[in-house]
Amino acid sequence: MHKFANPTQFMRIANAIYPWIAGLCLILFAAAIPIALVFSPPDYQQGETVRIMYIHVSSAWLMMMIYGIIAANSAMFLIWRHPMANLAARASAPMGATFCALALVTGMLWGQPMWGTFWVWDARLTSTLILFFLYIGYIALSDAFEDSERGDKAAAILALVGSINVPIIHYSVEWWNTLHQPSIMKASSEGIDSSVHPSLLLPLFLMMGAFTMFYFALLVLRLRSELLAAKIRNARLSQIAGHAAAQPAE
């Protein structure tokens, strides 16, 4: 655990696996896009709009996964004060917000032709919208303080409190009478049951894999960037301390 908490060690590992993640991401996209758009069949009811599902479900999956990652990292940061955990949470938040927005927008673009409306105020859509506001609040809060450490901690507490929303989003379609279709995958003793035909499931899995790898590849880049920002801040602070030391004592 502490090996990964050390930034230098962590970045060494992260940089080493970065080319593999990035390569895998490219391969998955190269497979997913043509299969999703051209080679997979249309749905028996929804026709070609089922192709929106590949983007929509992948984005929704990522917005949930990233929130989980942010919450877990926030907990590690608050309890053990691992600086890397904080940076990982900070670096993930804008991506989570992006995927959340993408899930909402593609959901609307799918809902209008299929359900007959862009938006309904049901549990799934409302709680996803709340998740989007949580992402925005997290980003705004972490940048709202002169003392960046204070922002990090406040945002981490917010992330932990907000994680109560994630199970609500997940279970909302089962608890509630809603327009939104139930989950397409359910874990059971036989493995994972899915109500999606394999020919439609393949592009979905490929796209989800591609999105996930995209997130992890970008996370490495963003971690590098956040770490540099911290180093720059430290360097500046040491310059100020140097100035203070150079001045005569009062």
Place this chain on the structure above:
Amino acid sequence: MVFAGLGFELAAGGAMVLRGPNGSGKTTLLRLMAGLARPVAGRLLWSNAPVEDPEALARRLRFIGHQDAIKTAFTVRENLAFWAAFWGTGEPALIDRAMDTFGLAALADFPARLLSAGQRHRLALARLIASPVPLWLLDEPANALDDRSTGALTNTIAEHRARGGMVVLASHGADLVTGGTTLALDNFTPTAAQQWVEL
């Protein structure tokens, strides 16, 4: 990083004066000792045992900082009485003594909003007597005080130590204690090389 490699101890009846230029970490050290901040590295001991219960530590100490923590809508007496009730220490007699000591008795029923900066600071210091505890952490306690009040504070600290109390105070002005140790914090300022933390 504000300071590094710092270590000291304080016995019953002891006093320590923290000295150093602005930004050398006097306030930070006092807040660390109060349990309001956590050190990146290092630990705090009470009677040679690590402090594992910050609340129990808080019950044994009083921290008087730059801000006076006074509610201006309340009178002088109400301010003192609230803190005495809040901390569960002190009796009404002590509140009267506290006001006498710091020359606030005549103002007891005045709303605190009418007080001057110096009087407000005296009201903050009066909590030391109204709600007694063994360890006093005082951040520049003589700021905004006139000579007479400074004298009163010096006497109060001496009496507190005579009864076995301890005082840590940050100061760059007059000596408020006799025979205490002095800690010059600028000796512990990290070097530029230590500051340049290669994350």
Place this chain on the structure above:
Amino acid sequence: MTRKRRRLYFVLLGLLALSGGLALVLTAFEDNIVLFFSPTEVAAKPVCAQRCRIGGLVANGSVVKEGERVSFDVTDTVETVSVKYVGILPDLFREGQGVVAEGKMTEGIFVANNVLAKHDENYMPPEVADALKKSGRWKEGEPVPVAVVH
């Protein structure tokens, strides 16, 4: 009270409140918080005198279209409610399909000002759907008997 004790009390109290709260919320959800009423509820109680939503399956053979004027029956296999609607229907609207209609009851007929289609979690290519129907293993609106991914 020692610190550990106090903490324990706080945590226990918190857990008690949390489980009590969750129990209240979950049992309330059991009582059916509804986005829409079923035809059985509409038949049993005088709901939907003001704006509300009803949901169910479009009864087979009940859809009559005259341009933009549509009438159809919504059923939950026990009760049936007749619905009138003027406007554009969503593409998923068809007989046997789940729908949600917004509007209110007037003289025993539900006058809708919006019709939404609900679809199930089954996704498959049309050929597969045809084959399944032909072999009699599956009817629309039922769970699909295929596709278990291990």
Place this chain on the structure above:
Amino acid sequence: MSAFSALLSRDLRLALRQSADSLTVIAFFAIATVLFPFGVGPEAEVLSRIAAGVVWVAALLAALLSLDRVFVVDFEDGTLDQLILNGQSTVLVVLAKVLAHWLTTGVPLIIMSPVLAVTLQLPSEGYGVLVLALLLGTPTVSLIGALGAALVLGARRGGVLLSLLVLPLYIPVLIFGTAAIEATITGMPSQPMLSILAGLALIAAALCPFATAAALRQAAE
């Protein structure tokens, strides 16, 4: 418990001395509600349909206005440091503060709400459940709001940020608060919605004080 009761009575006495602060919140609640008949027109049918929602939204916004000050005054005059050094637990401080906030803003809002509902032509069946729903919902508002107020202590644009953080979390309370009233008016049972409101209050009471205490401690750090 001495810290809890001392702080609670101090906050109540402060609110009494500076009663203008509480009155401003109530006045805001009244004005915000009264704006609606001008905005949507004075037809009784339209107003009675939106009455429950309008009262709830205006109450939330009024509470938000007062939340800004829950901790910030103590934070700025140094009282917060002393409150944290209470020798017992920061959670006690939070609970006292939240209870004081609820008594000084939540309760006046509840008392005012039927009067404002009259101006919005709320059907007569709705008043009992309106008060009941507010009674069950406003504690959650205070609990979540205190957390938000503690998180933004010392932030730039703290007030705006507070609404961004807190209002989304109020959505469930708003949904079930208005749904309870609507249900009663349309002759449906309101009990499930009310028990959800009670459940939400319990969940918030279980989680928010700990998070708020953590936020306060790191604001003081």
Place this chain on the structure above:
Amino acid sequence: MAFDSFAAFIDMGGYAAWVWTSYGLAALALGGILILTRRTLKAREREFETLKANRRGTP
């Protein structure tokens, strides 16, 4: 291959507007955040190098 012709592919069974907008927005979002990330990273790398150089310059 689910389409008979290129025109059918573009038409997406009549749902061209919905499908293509979704994919376009996804490309825009993913591409946008990638470009922003790389740009910030490059800027910070440059800034850090300057700071390092300055530090070596002064004793």
